[in-house]
Amino acid sequence: MLTHRLPPQEKPARAVVLGSAGFIGAATVRRLRAAGVETLALGRAEVDLLAPGAATALAGRLLPGDSLVFASARAPCRNAAMLVENLRMAEAVCAALLGKRIGHLVYVSSDAVYRDSSGPLSESSCAEPASAHGAMHLAREVVLRAEFPGPMAIVRPTLVYGLEDPHNGYGPNRFRRLAAAGSPIVLFGEGEERRDHVHVEDVAKIVARIVARGSTGIINAVTGEVASFRELAEFTAGLYSPRVAVTGSPRAAPMPHNGYRPFDPSEIRRAFPDFRPAPWRDGVASVCRKYVHTPAP
Numbered sequence: 001m002l003t004h005r006l007p008p009q010e011k012p013a014r015a016v017v018l019g020s021a022g023f024i025g026a027a028t029v030r031r032l033r034a035a036g037v038e039t040l041a042l043g044r045a046e047v048d049l050l051a052p053g054a055a056t057a058l059a060g061r062l063l064p065g066d067s068l069v070f071a072s073a074r075a076p077c078r079n080a081a082m083l084v085e086n087l088r089m090a091e092a093v094c095a096a097l098l099g100k101r102i103g104h105l106v107y108v109s110s111d112a113v114y115r116d117s118s119g120p121l122s123e124s125s126c127a128e129p130a131s132a133h134g135a136m137h138l139a140r141e142v143v144l145r146a147e148f149p150g151p152m153a154i155v156r157p158t159l160v161y162g163l164e165d166p167h168n169g170y171g172p173n174r175f176r177r178l179a180a181a182g183s184p185i186v187l188f189g190e191g192e193e194r195r196d197h198v199h200v201e202d203v204a205k206i207v208a209r210i211v212a213r214g215s216t217g218i219i220n221a222v223t224g225e226v227a228s229f230r231e232l233a234e235f236t237a238g239l240y241s242p243r244v245a246v247t248g249s250p251r252a253a254p255m256p257h258n259g260y261r262p263f264d265p266s267e268i269r270r271a272f273p274d275f276r277p278a279p280w281r282d283g284v285a286s287v288c289r290k291y292v293h294t295p296a297p
Contacts, residue, residue: 001123002271005151005214012104013065015211016040018047018058018093019072023165024108024157027204028069035208044072050088055095062096067104067211070144076167077136090140094147104151104214105144106207111158111220113138116257120264123156123218153210155203157221158263162200163287171229172197172280175236176288179244185237190248191230193259196222199283209272223277224265235281239288 006012015032019025021043032039040061047058049072062068070093074082097105112134115126129135141154161172168174170188178185203221210219233246268275278286 001267002153002210002215002217002219004271005216006212008213010212011035011037012067012211012214014038014040014063015067015069016042016062016102017069017071018042018049019070019108021045022071022073023162023167023200024160024203024207025069025071026164027162027200028071028207031201031204031208032211035212037208037211049092050085054089054092058092058096059099062100062102064101065103066100067106067214068097068102069106069108069207069211071108071207073136075133076169077133079132083132083136083139086136087139087143090143094143097148102150104153104211105148106153106155106210107141107144108203108207109137109141109154109156110134111156111222111261111263113141113156116261118258118260120224120262121220122264123220123267151214151216153215154218155207155210155221156218157203158196158198158261160200160203160221161197161284161287163290165200171195172232172236172284172287175233176239176284176291179237179240180288180291182240182242182244184245184247185233187229187233187246187248189251189255191233191246192228193255193257194226194228195257195261196224196226196263197232197280197283198223199278199287202277202283205275206268206272209275215271219267219271220263220265221277222263222265222268223280224263225280226260226262227280232280232284236284236288239285
């Protein structure tokens with residue numbers, strides 16, 4: 001649950017986005033600047049959190065009163081080595097914050113921290129991850145809360161799609177690239193598992209609103225709407241001409257999350273009554289309209 005510390009008309013002195021070259025970080029920078037918030041964008045080129053002296057370099061960029069958005073991660077975290085690297089990054093941030101009393105911290109986490117459930121997940125659901133990615137984010141949440149004494153908010157997005165996704169993840173991002181290239185879309189199994197998908201611009205809007213209000217607590221960046229991967233693929237294929245085939249394939253592993261992972265969006269509606277995330281059909285269609293496929297040389 002979020003608690004707002006600032007009135008709507010008040011703006012933070014400055015926002016610093018750590019991980020500004022990433023998918024969610026870059027969208028957040030755009031959103032904050034569009035809202036008139038002075039924003040310092042820090043990517044790996046400016047502060048490499050795995051480099052020696054990272055804490056000192058970050059501390060040198062921070063000012064008292066800053067709102068720091070920590071959106072930097074090696075993701076998806078797939079193994080023990082990546083888990084350790086991500087914790088080293090969090091260690092550098094914690095060390096930097098010990099010497100600089102900023103005004104607000106926002107950590108961009110993941111819905112992977114939650115244990116699977118047969119019903120809709122909420123911010124109060126059990127955080128018991130079953131993957132290295134979820135364990136990484138939960139460990140970073142715990143460390144940041146333990147070592148940063150100031151006001152802090154945690155944003156846990158579900159599956160994120162959008163125009164500049166760097167991972168080509170299974171789902172809307174991969175499906176549109178395949179459809180635009182005229183290649184068939186091959187599903188895991190028959191694509192029957194149902195998931196919530198949220199547009200990256202909506203995640204950025206939530207983060208920017210949290211920065212603007214100095215909010216504290218936890219919020220899930222979700223839509224409350226589920227769709228099967230088959231539905232997503234068929235819809236995406238229909239947006240391109242000629243329409244590509246959508247086919248199933250044998251599964252090489254068990255179906256993730258027992259095939260169903262819904263979310264309760266009540267907290268977003270309570271915290272930001274005037275905000276509604278894009279329904280998946282509208283969001284996917286808007287991304288596909290903007291995407292231009294460039295053939296490989």
